[in-house]
Amino acid sequence: MGNFIKALEPGWLKLAQQAHTVADNAYAPYSDFPVGCALELNDGTVVLGANQENASYPLSMCAERVALFSAKTQFPSKTIDKLFIIAPNSKSKLPIAPCGACRQVIYEMQKRQSSPIEIVCGSEETGYLHFNDAGELLPNAFGPEDLL
Amino acid sequence: MGNFIKALEPGWLKLAQQAHTVADNAYAPYSDFPVGCALELNDGTVVLGANQENASYPLSMCAERVALFSAKTQFPSKTIDKLFIIAPNSKSKLPIAPCGACRQVIYEMQKRQSSPIEIVCGSEETGYLHFNDAGELLPNAFGPEDLL
């Protein structure tokens, strides 16, 4: 369960701005629901994602996973420390948390490193939703330890 | 967060047995991890699912979603009351909870009806994991209310 917070800590401000900006690069003609994601690696590198939809809806991809997959392709041995997402068009005006599929991917990426991935879901109008790590997003998670 | 329970209540016994049996129909040549799912509708109808893998791993499908999609195709106006899953080959011997993608699908199907979907994840050896409804699987969920 995440915690609502009113304002961002200084370390998140630049990330939040980059996530908001990259939402303009979403391809969302079907949902009209652009989402932007910015994640920060342990050396300060920022990797971005914007959702990319498809006429066959199941082949659409969320902003979070675009950023996560791109980060691990480019920098497989760096850890992911922070992940910020924002959906500027959200009707509810509330912070939007990742979908279950993205949570599963964040969870396994956190397992691959020895440190938590901190997540903030943003809304300029109503505040932010903060998660200390992927486990809060996916209680009693299924993961690699069950399979290998 | 789910609760561990030692034994199944009587109303779940037949469902558990059907989920275990249908796991034999899984097509899992890549993971060797068959999973069976049985769900019960409000009139007692049972619908089954077994995971169906693909050489292109992203096109594999979980047992839970096979059952859920099949149920709503056949009986769109009935409610889903109970869902039981079991992975007989699990290395951890612990009950296996649904992956994040399945949680998101369960969540929206629960939203489509006016009653909760109760979920039990089984392991004959170590007990069961019980969730009162889809919200326990997906705290702070993203859902249709954010989009429409």
Add this chain to the structure above:
Amino acid sequence: MGNFIKALEPGWLKLAQQAHTVADNAYAPYSDFPVGCALELNDGTVVLGANQENASYPLSMCAERVALFSAKTQFPSKTIDKLFIIAPNSKSKLPIAPCGACRQVIYEMQKRQSSPIEIVCGSEETGYLHFNDAGELLPNAFGPEDLL
């Protein structure tokens, strides 16, 4: 490459009607694009699918895969002989062929049996698109033989 045909052969008429009917069971609040699928097994059993969408678009599922996964869960040792799909709301009024994800699933299910899966994509207004087997849908396919 499929072939356009003007009229259905008698063996497809009942299947086409069932696919059309089950499209009413689609859950398509986001796309307003219901699709129905009916497939026939070697003993004449018919299994149905209707698309089931999700607010997280990537977690939506196509009608074809609902029917295919359900068929193999219930009848893993029967072969799939015929598959018919129709999208009653299609703007183009042309027969709609399966998306790439469904093609990959049809392809591997065909590999699992010793006989082709014949596919017809329907439109009552403009005729039908016919494929002799899954290979026509997915030339130079990636499949289990590359992996195992």
Add this chain to the structure above:
Amino acid sequence: MGNFIKALEPGWLKLAQQAHTVADNAYAPYSDFPVGCALELNDGTVVLGANQENASYPLSMCAERVALFSAKTQFPSKTIDKLFIIAPNSKSKLPIAPCGACRQVIYEMQKRQSSPIEIVCGSEETGYLHFNDAGELLPNAFGPEDLL
């Protein structure tokens, strides 16, 4: 249908080498089947992808889509001109073509631009498979024109 070619044209050599190298960044503990993808934009920019698997197999992602989604996030207005993929561990020693899901994504990205995406699938041992554009990968494709 693609064409087999013995050797790469000079314009593809660097791209092929980058795809081969980035396959080392794949996270493929379940399949042991790393894949690398390199695509080139109209201004010569190269964007890379490596497959990223998940214990929940359906949440795995192919190398091609990692590269494609990342490219459109970073450079939404540039066109994708060339895409090269290679699976260094392929048992068949033959060039591996994209799965159906990736074909559908390539297809819609080609639709978004006014020029074809040329695709080469590589194998150092047995030659290459060449496609002039996404249409050759997905005959009678379903696409945005059917939906919007």
